[in-house]
Amino acid sequence: MYVLLIYDIGVKRVSRMLKLCRGYLNWVQNSSFEGELSEVKLKELKSKAKKIMNEDEDSLLIYTSRDSRWLNRETIGVEKMPIDEFL
């Protein structure tokens, strides 16, 4: 399944979250990641993210689409991370 992840994390925790997400998905823009993940890998990522987060302050939005073809992406301005091969 195709995953799009956006986080809003406290400054003390954000570098650990960045490192974690980079291990699973492609960084596309500030606090935004994208890529193909299995159910198992997404579950793993979510449980690790919860260990980093302060769930009273931080926010993690995970969008999933069963097929990347159901999701179009358009970039205006700087393509921070050219990942044409993903979407």
Place this chain on the structure above:
Amino acid sequence: MYVLLIYDIGVKRVSRMLKLCRGYLNWVQNSSFEGELSEVKLKELKSKAKKIMNEDEDSLLIYTSRDSRWLNRETIGVEKMPIDEFL
């Protein structure tokens, strides 16, 4: 169509971009907006955004899905903008 918009905008321009996007979509998290838009309205939003942006520095990612049912959203931690009625 369902739209998800994420921006990474220079600090001098970000408040104008926030104001513009709030007029079309729902703020869901830092620099992230979501909601249903017609093709015409999306085109209008994009052309106004381009007038605000410095396209050599700023980045705007627009994800579209023909049907909101093709896109699931899960929130971990703080629901910054409870918009259950959207997705």
